[in-house]
Amino acid sequence: MLEVESLTTRYGSISALRDVGLSVGAGEVVCLIGPNGAGKTTLLSTISGLLNPVSGSIRLENEEITSWSPDRILRSGLALVPEHRRIFGDLTVDENLLVGGVTVASARRLELKEEVISLFPVLGEKLATEAGYLSGGEAQQLAIGRALMSEPKILLMDEPALGLAPVLAEVVFELIDQLRQNGQTLLVVEQNARRILEVADRGYVMRSGNIVISGDSDELISRDDLFETYIGKTDSNHD
Template identity: 50%
Template sequence: MNPLLEVEDLRVNYGHIQALKGISLNVKEGEVVAILGANGAGKTTLMRTLSGLLSPHSGAIRFHGQETTRLGADKIVRLGIGQSPEGRRVFGTLSVAENLRLGGFTRPPAEIGESCEYVYKIFPRLYERRAQLAGTLSGGEQQMLAIGRALVTKPKLLLLDEPSLGLAPIIIRSIFQVLADVRDTGVTILLVEQNARMALKLADRGYVLEVGRMSHEGPARELLASPEIQAAYLGHG
């Protein structure tokens, strides 16, 4: 079976600085794949390039066998790739309900309501806050909204960039339980996450990105057990 997502020798520059230096990876349908790395390794650059927000210098990105390397972000969403970005980026002056409905801009209007109801089911707090301005939500609630907004697109592939950033441990556990439930519905997930232990416990496979290059890859269980990965990313917990 061909991978759902294929990335081949991807190179991305910021001016004269090479942020990604020949990245290759693949994600199979139904998998959760985690990408680990220190700050500045290129993780967010990779996610922004996959979603069409950045244009690569060279390399190829294929989704369901179709090349998406030079497609705009709106076309990539329509193909079935949804993203919850780093920093949440909710529309603070709009309500929770309005943010969710905006997430469905590529969907037939009749289907948006059904998707919003699904999000309210998995994130009951958003239903309670549905009339509240997104900018007044807590950090955890905004993260739920960012993930929910991506799910309203009904993605085949969900890109998650640092979903636990800045959140309390109890909220992180809650969000990762929802992500496990989303995975069980058949949604494929590519996850960039600072909490390496949580990410690898959820994931099937993982990659480690170091200064724009892939340094390690393998089954999540093997990465969790690797002394080198433990020392660099997992601490002593």
């Protein structure tokens, strides 16, 4: 479904991604973990067209989408739930969902809205509320629901559980699990490595702009060096 090859991106003068490659197959849930500043968000931003890579290629269903504009990439079937959600706070929940479906025909848009509401009943109750007044958990559901409105072939999520209390974060993970069962292809960036690995099929671990480890979830979760990639080697100061 999604193939990324030797992608290099500069962000300002940082070389934020160095020769990154990954792939996501149809129906797969793949997660991307690693410490802050490893380049995960940069990678998702580059794939979805917000940043232009210096070199490398991104293919969606064998179509080269490198350096396309974000709206064109969305139209070809790749949606992103951005970091910090970025829902439109001045718009109502209803309008947020409609904007999410701006690329689909209007009749289909209304059907999709019903589908999303059945997936997130709380949004149905608050359709007329301005999204800025939603709680963190509701806002996250709206961000995901809004992205689903474009019927993406593959959905990218950037830290969907960020800033949520553990109970609400759990709701997000259950939701990811449910999307997986619906056959949705997903690429998820997440802090909570253990929890996301329980849900995902495969994972990639990034550090300093590189993918340093990759493998099946079961394999990754049992690796001892995982914590080290987060916080650096600690052995130099062992007493």
